[in-house]
Amino acid sequence: xxxxxxxxxxxxxxxxxxxxxxxxxxxxxxxxxxxxxxxxxxxxxxxxxxxxxxxxxxxxxxxxxxxxxxxxxxxxxxxxxxxxxxxxxxxxxxxxxxxxxxxxxxxxxxxxxxxxxxxxxxxxxxxxxxxxxxxxxxxxxxxxxxxxxxxxxxxxxxxxxxxxxxxxxxxxxxxxxxxxxxxxxxxxxxxxxxxxxxxxxxxxxxxxxxxxxxxxxxxxxxxxxxxxxxxxxxxxxxxxxxxxxxxxxxxxxxxxxxxxxxxxxxxxxxxxxxxxxxxxxxxxxxxxxxxxxxxxxxxxxxxxxxxxxxxxxxxxx
Numbered sequence: 001x002x003x004x005x006x007x008x009x010x011x012x013x014x015x016x017x018x019x020x021x022x023x024x025x026x027x028x029x030x031x032x033x034x035x036x037x038x039x040x041x042x043x044x045x046x047x048x049x050x051x052x053x054x055x056x057x058x059x060x061x062x063x064x065x066x067x068x069x070x071x072x073x074x075x076x077x078x079x080x081x082x083x084x085x086x087x088x089x090x091x092x093x094x095x096x097x098x099x100x101x102x103x104x105x106x107x108x109x110x111x112x113x114x115x116x117x118x119x120x121x122x123x124x125x126x127x128x129x130x131x132x133x134x135x136x137x138x139x140x141x142x143x144x145x146x147x148x149x150x151x152x153x154x155x156x157x158x159x160x161x162x163x164x165x166x167x168x169x170x171x172x173x174x175x176x177x178x179x180x181x182x183x184x185x186x187x188x189x190x191x192x193x194x195x196x197x198x199x200x201x202x203x204x205x206x207x208x209x210x211x212x213x214x215x216x217x218x219x220x221x222x223x224x225x226x227x228x229x230x231x232x233x234x235x236x237x238x239x240x241x242x243x244x245x246x247x248x249x250x251x252x253x254x255x256x257x258x259x260x261x262x263x264x265x266x267x268x269x270x271x272x273x274x275x276x277x278x279x280x281x282x283x284x285x286x287x288x289x290x291x292x293x294x295x296x297x298x299x300x301x302x303x304x305x306x307x308x309x310x311x312x313x314x315x316x317x
Contacts, residue, residue: 008050011083014076016043017055021073024062074145081146099291102130104139104148107234108209108251109278111261113152115302116295127291136208140164143283149292151281152299154208154251165284167296170303172251174212174274175266177237179244190269192220201240201248202227213249216271238264253278253303 020029020040030037048055055069065073084100105113110133117129132142136153140161143151155166176195178184184195196217202225203209217224229240234254241248242263254261280296282288288296 009047010043011079013043013047013050014072014079016040017047017069018073018076018080020044020056020063021065021069024064026063078146097124098126099289100128100130101150101289101291101295102132102148103292103295104132104134104142104151106136106139106153107133107232109152109154109253110234111254112278112299112302116298119298119302120294124294140281143281146286149282149286149289150295152278153281155277155279155281163284165282167280167282168277169280169296169299170278171275172253172278172303173276174209174216174249174271175252175255176269176271177241177248177250177254177264178267179242179263180265181244181263182247184247184267185265188268190267192217192269192271193222195247195267195269196222196225198225199228199246200225201229201231201237201246203232203249204230207232209249209251212274212276213271216273219273251278 016029016033016035016039019032020026023029023032026037026040026044030040033040044056051068051072053068054066055072056063057066103113110131113131117131120127132139132148134142136151136156139148139151139153142148144163152169154172155168176184184190202213214224228246229236231237231240234250237248237250238261240246242261247267252266255264255266280299282292
């Protein structure tokens with residue numbers, strides 16, 4: 001049986017259903033929405049009639065979504081996210097200096113996103129940005145759910161992701177980080193073998209960065225160092241390395257905004273196997289908002305800021 005839901009499902013009823021599922025109670029949903037409990041019950045009843053399936057299991061403890069309800073919740077979240085995206089795009093078209101962008105980024109690339117924000121906000125003070133940081137697989141799921149509009153991440157194989165559009169923004173490499181006060185900060189042409197027995201801060205063993213770094217050591221016939229501290233937190237990495245006691249690994253992009261990590265620098269050691277493409281990922285069937293396009297255009301000049309420093313260092317070595 002096929003239901004003609006186009007004319008029968010109301011956005012208001014969907015919103016009431018979402019709120020009820022989130023709060024687990026019709027009474028709590030009514031209080032949150034500032035309507036009566038019978039109005040909540042009626043809206044959900046109308047929605048269940050429209051889709052032809054029960055959406056909530058009721059009990060004395062409250063309500064929980066049925067299997068049908070969970071499916072509708074997932075899709076209705078996309079509907080509301082797309083509506084917000086459309087309204088934001090209309091506002092941007094009416095006034096190019098107004099808009100909102102929800103962006104997802106991996107922890108290493110959060111430095112790039114922050115540097116772009118610092119570049120755009122003084123010029124467009126009415127723009128608003130929401131930054132979500134997490135692993136690539138989680139971010140891509142949020143992208144498909146329309147929780148974020150674009151994702152910045154290191155690009156690996158895109159097999160099975162034919163619904164995604166990818167634009168390469170720049171190429172980045174891993175660097176060994178140290179404090180500017182460290183003995184390694186002023187040395188030139190450091191060999192990776194010289195660093196094996198230093199105290200290290202590494203991401204979790206199963207993480208992507210650790211795997212790439214392990215390959216760099218093994219390519220030179222070296223044993224991979226043991227981690228003195230293991231953490232996925234970029235802030236903790238910055239503090240530990242910046243205090244001068246540890247070495248760490250991170251994409252060079254972390255040094256894009258030196259004012260955010262003024263105590264850090266890169267050890268002059270080559271890691272030729274760690275270079276990779278960093279890209280902007282979006283949904284193919286979803287056009288980018290004006291703010292998203294402006295953000296993407298602003299990445300290149302931000303990343304270019306570190307190139308003179310790298311060239312100058314090479315000339316001194």
